Amino acid sequence: MKARHKRFLWIGIGVALLAGAVFLVLRAFNDNLVFFQTPSDIAAGKVPQGRNVRLGGLVEKDSIRREADGLTVHFVLTDTAKSIPVTYKGILPDLFKDGRGAVAQGKVGPDGSFIATEVLAKHDENYMPPEAKAAVDQAHAATRAAQP
Incomplete structure (x- = not known):
């Protein structure tokens, strides 16, 4: 050669x-x-099942339910336009409460619910991630436009 x-x-x-x-x-x-999604995106079917995403929104009032094992928690995240049920098994952050902002990382289940592997709560009254704030503001605007 x-x-x-x-x-x-x-x-x-x-x-x-x-x-x-x-x-x-x-x-x-x-x-x-991992992409950030809103409950409206998941309800519209824009998020494929089995794909890791972050779901952000507000925890609906009186939606937090704990199972007997003490670790499994069911709650609902909303962007004021759509709501998605979330299941999480683990210890929640201390700041996680009704009416507060939260971000859950996980996958969309076959029934349209969200199975979270991690839950983050906002750290004070005035903070919300920019993506979550924009999504909530957009949902508010869409709700106001749809009302007669």
Whole structure:
């Protein structure tokens, strides 16, 4: 084999290895990418089942129910336009209460409910993530526009 052919062979192997590494990095990045969604998005079917997402909104009043095991909690998140039931098994943050903002990370179940693996509560009375605030404001505007 000529030196020129060997050089092309090594360049080809290097390009193939680089392409494989880029593919693996992009695949890992895509698997760990979590998008923020609202209850309206989930109710409209815009979120595929089995995909990890963050669901943000307000905890509906009197919707928090604990099961006998003490760890499983059922509650409802709303953006004032649509509401989604959420199931979470674990310890909730101290600031998690009725009427407060919360973000749940997990997957949409086959029945349209949300199975959370993590729940975050807002840290004070005035804070809400920008995405959640924009979604709630948009839902308020849509509700006002629909009323006669």
